[in-house]
Amino acid sequence: MKKNMQMQIFVKKGFIAILFAAAALSSCRKLYGIPDEKDYLSSNINYSNKIFEPILGRTTLMGGFNGDNSTQPIKFEIINARFGDGKPVTDLFQKKQTYVWTAPYNGLEKSLAEIESKRKLEEHPLFEVRSSGEFIMWASSTNELIKPRPADSTNFPQDTRFFDIKISNTGGSTVIRDLQVRPFRERLYEPSDDFNIYSGAPAPHPKTPYNPASRNYIRPFLNGVIGATTDIPLQSNDDKKDVVVYIRPFNGGTGNSLRFKFLNKDSVEMNPALFNETVWDKIVHGFNMQKTATYVQYDVAYPIPLVEIPTIYAPGGTRDHAEFKYSRIGFGGGRVVASFGIDFAIYKKGNWEVVFHFLKDNPKFEDE
Structure with missing residues (x-):
């Protein structure tokens, strides 16, 4: 106890001494006209x-x-x-x-x-x-x-x-x-492969950049999606576009709507229920989900993603990860899961739809 009291007295005396020294230094500056110390501004900033x-x-x-x-x-x-x-x-x-x-x-x-x-x-x-x-x-x-x-x-x-x-x-x-x-014109969504970043016109195909009649498209990712007719994996790249994506406005939403649609090779709307392994409440940070025979729609806040941080909807932070899955019985009796989707962003508030169009062949849903 005595040592503790001595220590407290020592600390108090030290603090008083520091205050006295500071006051004395301030008085000296005023007495002798010494200017206050200035901030440092580097010449290398x-x-x-x-x-x-x-x-x-x-x-x-x-x-x-x-x-x-x-x-x-x-x-x-x-x-x-x-x-x-x-x-x-x-x-x-x-x-x-x-x-x-x-x-x-x-x-x-x-x-x-x-x-x-x-x-x-x-x-x-x-x-x-x-x-x-x-x-x-x-x-x-x-x-x-x-x-x-x-x-x-x-x-x-x-x-x-x-x-x-x-x-x-x-x-x-x-x-x-x-x-x-040097600002670039608005790009209302990403990926924007279908958009000429300088003119705002449709982008030509990268292999025929000077052909105004050629078109480039947004490409989805595809994992194990087999064609119903060809029985071979569908692809989406510069050489082969079995599936493309459109990101576009639609009429009839709330002003804060996001819709996902799927078109077959005849441009007929597919029932989202076909994608039976999809976790629909993890597709986008949306609410009041509406499932119909032709689309799935959410109420959302824009932009998408709202903030560039990793979340369950945007693991990379900069784009929403929308993945659609379905399963069927493959050769040997095992269940095969196929998936496709897109990592995307939308920057302008409105009613938007993300449309997957199977151009050449439909996905194979039938069991082997």
Whole structure:
């Protein structure tokens, strides 16, 4: 007990001594006119990348700021935004409402209302710099608000937006010059293999890129899907397109609907019940599932995925993993499970359908 009391007295005396020393140092600074110590601002601060190529319509973080141990907090300010011909840039800084998360999304939410309670609409410039030094292009950006790069894919200076970034703390300031923004036009969904990223027109087939009549398509993954007529595995690649996918709007939803459909080789809708091993409540983070003889539909919040983090619906974080399975009895009496699907994202709110079209042959559902 005595040792503990002695230790407490020692600690208290030490603390008092530190306070006295600090007060004395402060008095000396004032007495002798010694200036307060300034923050450190490194002369080597920079960005690892100075050319930003966001896709409009998506919330995109960009940057790679290296502060080189400069003292925080650091202030960032976009200045002198101009096109390469000197014309001022104003479109990037239009203010629009965009969703901002106020609580963490984890993929375990039980309703659309619970999801919406975790985010709110805030007004932000379409493009801005954050307190971290990162730049952000908000999902509220569109082709109409910000002119995308030219359809012929050129990057002439007069089409390129330049800006400087002023960086400062109490230790001083510096300006990093000639950062660039070269936005791509909106791509409302991924994969977007069927979409020309420069013109917005349908994409030609990669093997005949200069043939305007050729078309490229979104390809699903296929695992053990056997053709009913050919009795060989179906494929979807540059050489053979037995199955393709369309991601497109449809009429008649709630404004927050996502529908999955399946078309056979005659373009007739297939009954989703044929895919008897599918775990339908794990296809997408959706609610109020409707199963019909021609489609399965969910109420969803957009974008899909809502946040780029791994969840049971989007194990990789960046795309939803939709997989459809069915089983049948194979040779030897064993049960064979086949599957197909797509890893996809949709960035614009609306009524969307993901359609799997079996072009050449239907899946084989019959037992051997």
